[in-house]
Amino acid sequence: MDQILTRISEICGNQYVYSALVLILAPLAGAFIMGLDRVVTARMQGRMGPPLLQPFYDIFKLFGKEPIALHRPQIMYAMLHLVFMMLALLLLALGNDLLMVLFVQAFSVICLVLGGMSVRSPYSWIGSQRKILQMLALEPILLVMILAINLRDSSFLGSEVMKNSQPLLLSMPLLFVAFLCVIGIELEKSPFDLASSHHAHQEIVKGITLEFSGPFLGLLEIAHLYEVAFFAWLMWAFWHTNFWIGCVVALAGFLFLTIVDNAFPRLTTTWMLRFMWTVPLTLALANLIWLWV
């Protein structure tokens, strides 16, 4: 029995097998978290809610639909968005340079934005403009977070961070709070669900993803699963020393975001910019200075 386990962990340690496992298991984890999100939201709103595996049913349904689009570059951007989100998660899992991971993830989001802007649809255009404003709001905090990690561990490589015996949460609590705000923006949770949202329609219909349908929307949904897994991994990494406590941290973070999502209405982009560049940025910088001193 022991021999079998050692053999399995050896195989998993191989870089290619490990990468393949990550790429296959991550969307499953992402779907599970998203399903949980919908169930908790429904219960908070006094409904039964969909089954836990609803995200999978949605994606399978989407791929069964007729492929229609506005033009071809849009499809290319949807594919690029998916591929680069997968690449970002993979680079993170392999412990590469965190700054490069951030840039690849930002590239993925930009591809989605460009896809939204490439179609001649006013709602899509406005959604894309709001999405780049969102990126403007959250990039500084992510950069500060990575620089703070470097100050603590003297390296940008994810693999080096894993070697440290003290959990990140203990040295970077304020940054964790700021990071939660960032995840809220990236996953389009209220009060930041400006560019596109999962829930009821909004003043720009579905915003950035309006003109994607059928299998192409399916691609975006799979990319979203990877994105959820990406942020779950990052939250887990805040307590990387113990696997289960890390999972608790990640789930607690998502739960908090769901509660905030249901409690807050949607606010404006200018409010979001003002808020993000003052409150979380100050928290992040305070944490950074504390680490530097």
Next chain:
Amino acid sequence: MTEWVLFGLIGVPLLVGGVLAALISSDRLRFALVAACALLVAAGGIGLVALTAQAEGPGRIWSYTVSGEFAGVGTLLELAILAVIFGVAVKIRNFWITLFAVLQVILAIGCYFWGHVEEGEFILFRIDNLSRIMLLVTSVVGAAILVFSIGYMREHEHHKPEGAGSLKRFYFFFLSFLGFMVGLVVSNHLAYFSFFWEATTLCSYALIGQDGGEARRVNAVRALLINSFGGVALLLGIFLVKYYTDGETFLNLFEDSAYALLPAILLCIAAFTKSALFPFQSWLLGAMVAPTPVSAMLHAATMVKAGVYLVLRIVPGFYEDSGVMLIIAFAGSLSFVGGALLACTQSNGKKVLAYSTISNLGLVVACAGIDSPLAYAAGLAIITFHAISKGLLFLCVGRIEQRIGSRDIEDMDGLLYKMPFTACVILLGMMSMLLPPFGMLLSKWLAIEATIRSPFLLVFMVMGCALTVFFWAKWIGRIQHTGYHEFLPKEEIPPSMRISLGALALMVLGTGLVTMLIYTDVFVPMSQAVYRGGADLNWKALSEVSKFSAVVIFVGIALGFLFFYFLVWRRFRPHNVRLPFLCGENVTAANSGHDSREIRSYDFYSVGGKIEHSQVTSFYFRGIISEPVATRVMNWIALLIIIVLIGKTIAAM
């Protein structure tokens, strides 16, 4: 042998190109001469770099020594060019420029006669990796811009305004400028250096005013004014070098670090004016009225790089004093953030590019001010990749402006269908400024990694990076904003423009592929030569960064495109196309009676069958940030920083 290539590289554009272009009357012959000159310059530049790269010793420095009398020749050349500027100033009756010119003449003469008149030998030209980078940028990118100017100026002649200068005048100054620029980046002797510096100022003045008219005259004079002020600072610095060390070369500046600080800072301020950093940025924005090849060559790829080249060159003069370095880094970071912020508020394409240039130059200065070899290498990387990309972008904007008659971003709608070749090239250029794995992003990555040494700069750095993404994404989106077309038409474009744009696009792609190779082979050795024995932490960072390979991402993207082409592009048929959702029935070409292929999908039928037009523009921070107010605030802060810089330097002496 090598020195003859160098002399040729300076002399051919100057004498043969400039003078002949002014004498020849036939347009066709002149354009042929320009094309030949471009080829020679490119070949000469590459050849010179290849020849000098074989020099022995650390840093592979090639030097050319001459006897002492040539110092006098340098001063004579300086005085000649200053006399020309003085003449121009008197003719336009501008008090300040006349005053600056007179001050410079006094300083130049004083510098020559102070102390010992140079008798021994001295190194006149000195080429190390930094010079090689600048040489390649000047000759290769410059050659591509020259070729582009053939097609552009030919078209420009048809609708140039009244009172515009002739092609003879244009090419005289344009070609001479190339020669002066080459001389600038290889000079070791400060009198020659200042001669080339002032000569580029003069060329810039002449070229900005090329198309005549009151507005252009005002802008050209402003450029000359600010750059003359820089010239005074430069000559004051050179005079102090002679005063303290009795020598007149860059090497003298570094020998005696106790006295190097004040002259180095004065040279820095001169560099700030040339590179249009805050508070001296107004001349660069005004210079956008010049014809596009001028904007691309002078105000993006080469002349403004001369300023940051000078800063990088003299870093050894002040890296002893960390306080001063921090202030310089602050000045650079302010331009980085300020340029990016103001670029977000502009819809004029050339102004966005100008602010972006100021922003990137500020980033280079910030890198120079961070006391780390990694930052220095980042600064070198930014210079290289920015020159190629920005030159390409300016040329594309010029071409677009000629075709659609406007340089406003909001008018560049649907360009992917109207001008496919140019649209693809400009998209490549903009993506290279912004996305991995191209060189610009990698240099920003290096810069951010280096900032860890100075957490105070962090705030500026992260804000600037975030703002940069914003304005590029907006513009990229606008250009490829189009409806469905089954086939893209072939664009009618003059061959010289096609060759030039194609060559620059290939260069962008090529340098992106081999970025890490260039980094380890060129930037790191230069950085090591400057920072002999820096802190160990930084060498570790340098080697960690070198492990990244851009080839994987490029190959991935290429495979992805092939995949996409065969699986999607060819199988997508018109019956898969739908019109966008407008909360009303779409107005199509068929039912609106318009005869346009482009389906007007922003129009819809509303109450009573009335056609409503809708329009969306991009977000320009209107009502939140206003350009005049923001400029004034930042100018004051930048002025304050410079005063603090000078004060601290004098206190430290």
